[in-house]
Amino acid sequence: MTIEFIIASNVLLWAAFLALAALMLGVIRQVGLLHERSAPLGAMMVDKGPDVGERSPVFNAKTFQDDEPLLIGRALTPGRASLLMFTGPSCPICAKLLPIIRSVAAAEGADVVLISDGTAAEHRQFLRDHPLKDERYVVSPEIGMRYQVSKVPYGVLLDADGVIKGKGLCNTREHVESLFETIRLGQPSLQKYLSSNTANAKEVTVGEHVH
Structure with a gap:
């Protein structure tokens, strides 16, 4: 009787324990989904360098791979946009984002320049x-400092x-795509676009009430 009780207790x-583990996995998954859904819409501007609408500074650089001269700040290919992506050799998000950058830039018909800093070995x-x-890889702390x-x-x-x-x-595909979306929307960022639309909607609502 005692042995049967012990066995039954262990089974229960x-x-x-398994039910609790399954519950915890579900909670962790929901937290992850909530984090993704609450992420900022579009790339967030956090620098104080040259502003949207200004012409980029020009830098004479060379590619790290083969010392190819590169004029950064103007079109690398006539008629094409250029995506300057500042990265780091020890940045795991940068490495994870590389295929996404490549895919989005190819779809948008843009050239990509990866601009990094660090040691040659890294x-x-x-x-x-x-x-x-097709990406160019440039090591230049100067460009990063100029863009702050x-x-x-x-x-x-x-x-x-x-x-x-x-x-x-840019931490996600959405952030990278939002840079190109600003051209189509005619706004410096998606946040600015949404803010502008919200303000316009409020003006329309107020106007309707007045009439």
Whole structure:
């Protein structure tokens, strides 16, 4: 009788443990979904460098891979936009975002320049782990300082004339896509666009009440 009671108790204990574990996994998943849904819409501008609407400063640089001269701040290919993505060789989000940057830029017909800082050994390891395709890779603390970039990955989108059309911190595909969306919306950021629409909606509502 005692042995049967112990066995039954152990079975119930394990069942309770497994149920609790399943419950915790569900809670963790819901927290993750809530975090994604509450993330800011669009790339967030956190720098104080050249503003949207201004023409980008020009930098004479060279690619890290083969010392190819590169004029950053103007179109690399005539008629095409350029996405300057500030990254870091030890930044895990930057590495995870690279295929997304490549995919979005290809869909939008834009050239990509990855701008980084650090030691040569770090960059060689990064490029071994994450082989590039059409992207240019530049090591230049000067460009980051000129744009006053303090966090990475940070994107700056230039149009074919070198005018800054959008910029901001990019942690997800949504953030990268939002840089290109600003061109179509004619606004410096999605936050500005939503704010403008909200203000216009309030004006319309007030006008309707007046009439």
